[in-house]
Amino acid sequence: MNRKIVAVTAFALFSLFFGAGNLILPPQLGFKSGNLWWVVAFGFCLSAVLIPILGILAHAKLQGTMFDFAKKVSPTFSLVYCYIVYAISIALPSPRTASVTHEMAIQPIWDSSYLLTSIIYFALVYVFVVNRSKILDVIGKFLTPGILIVLLLIIGATIFNLDFTFGPTEFKSPFSHGILEGYQTFDAIGAVVVGGVIIISINLKETSTSYEVKKSLIRKAGWMAGLGLFLIYTGLIITGALFHDSFDADVSRTSILSGISTETLGNTANLGLSILVGLACFTTAVGIITGTADFIKGRFNDSRLAYTITTIIGCVLGVLVGQFNVGYIIAVAIPALMFIYPITIVLILLNVVPDKYASPKIFKWVVTATILFSIPDFLGSIGHAGAISSLAAWIPLREYHLGWVLPALVVFILGNLVAQKRA
Structure with a gap:
């Protein structure tokens, strides 16, 4: 080239x-x-x-x-x-x-x-x-x-x-x-x-x-x-x-x-x-x-x-x-970014890895886990984390507003291990 x-x-x-x-x-x-x-x-x-x-x-x-x-x-x-x-x-x-x-x-x-x-x-x-x-x-x-x-x-x-x-x-x-x-x-x-x-x-x-x-x-x-x-x-x-x-x-x-x-x-x-x-x-x-x-x-x-x-x-x-x-605009953007950015990052990474490790099921499971574990960060960014703060406290990296990272990674690894055993 x-x-x-x-x-x-x-x-x-x-x-x-x-x-x-x-x-x-x-x-x-x-x-x-x-x-x-x-x-x-x-x-x-x-x-x-x-x-x-x-x-x-x-x-x-x-x-x-x-x-x-x-x-x-x-x-x-x-x-x-x-x-x-x-x-x-x-x-x-x-x-x-x-x-x-x-x-x-x-x-x-x-x-x-x-x-x-x-x-x-x-x-x-x-x-x-x-x-x-x-x-x-x-x-x-x-x-x-x-x-x-x-x-x-x-x-x-x-x-x-x-x-x-x-x-x-x-x-x-x-x-x-x-x-x-x-x-x-x-x-x-x-x-x-x-x-x-x-x-x-x-x-x-x-x-x-x-x-x-x-x-x-x-x-x-x-x-x-x-x-x-x-x-x-x-x-x-x-x-x-x-x-x-x-x-x-x-x-x-x-x-x-x-x-x-x-x-x-x-x-x-x-x-x-x-x-x-x-x-x-x-x-x-x-x-x-x-x-x-x-x-x-x-x-x-x-x-x-x-x-x-x-x-x-x-x-x-x-x-x-x-x-x-x-x-002010940067501050207002935080809740939207806490919601959409983890999903976007995960979608990018799943599309980069080889297809054999990113089947439609893996996509569904990992994205679902990302959305669920992003909720505490999203609610925290709008000042409404109190209702789930006790439940969210045990999530790794939660205090760094990155609580979705490890759950998404674990689901990705476990999902592929299950898929390999079934193959």
Whole structure:
């Protein structure tokens, strides 16, 4: 396989996960992690890099769509899962892009409200989604390289100019905190939703290439993209940790990224980064709502009306949620992520392992166990865990909000042992 094709595919995958909203997470995470930044970074990269890349590898294996990820559980479950994922996507990460844009690109220049920004922002999103403009595709090709260059300069300026001294960590469980913060990137969901689009694109371009060669291409490109994400995320986390005494303890995620940019590169570069992030956020919102509208359109016999109504709903939700600050939206997202992320992770892993270890029965049993043992974490995130707290207390890793992990693993192992004995 041509190395150029591998490199281009790797960059496409990198751009898919390199969301502007994600950039605000690692610096504050590092700032609060102190001398245990490496433990936090490991946890964060596990859920924000490894799992999403495995999602792409699963797509390469399936050569299908998002629906194919869960159809072994049942077609009905898969359809419901798709609806839930799309609903979460237009209700949380899409509005968050407007809030990030306001805090990074608008607020430092104009003293306007979040509401005004979100109204104008999603009015423009509506125009671009309805007209399916190609302009953003062209702009998008320059956004990721631009942001990447600025971030590399920030990381380099920090590492080579600051002494390697760190403060104490604020986290009781740094590793699990890193994992849970990685949920907020929504990248595992992104892998399931958008990964299929990239696979289809590769299939259309490489029509004369065999399935095995295309799968090898995606594997190589996937791991290259993962390495890039790992280096950027880890670099931003260590950068935040090195600035441990430069900001107030309650500094927001957007403020610390802007502050570090100003400290290392100056006001002009920070303004440039803010504009790039704002544009990248906009393209992300357009992509999310377009993808959701396309899905609903497909469910209603390619109805243009269904596409338009879904776009309107997505933009209205964007205005309603996007008028809040980033910290609030991230907090609101926690219950939804505690519910959908464990299911998504398990579906990705089951689709990656060899088929002989992931029969439809195994899918059903493992996903069922995951859902059941995720309930305490979900209820805890909305403040209603009291009713089952005594029952949930004995679940391993429950105190780290990862109570579903061991039960899902045990069910997977026992299910396969039973299947082998019956064979």
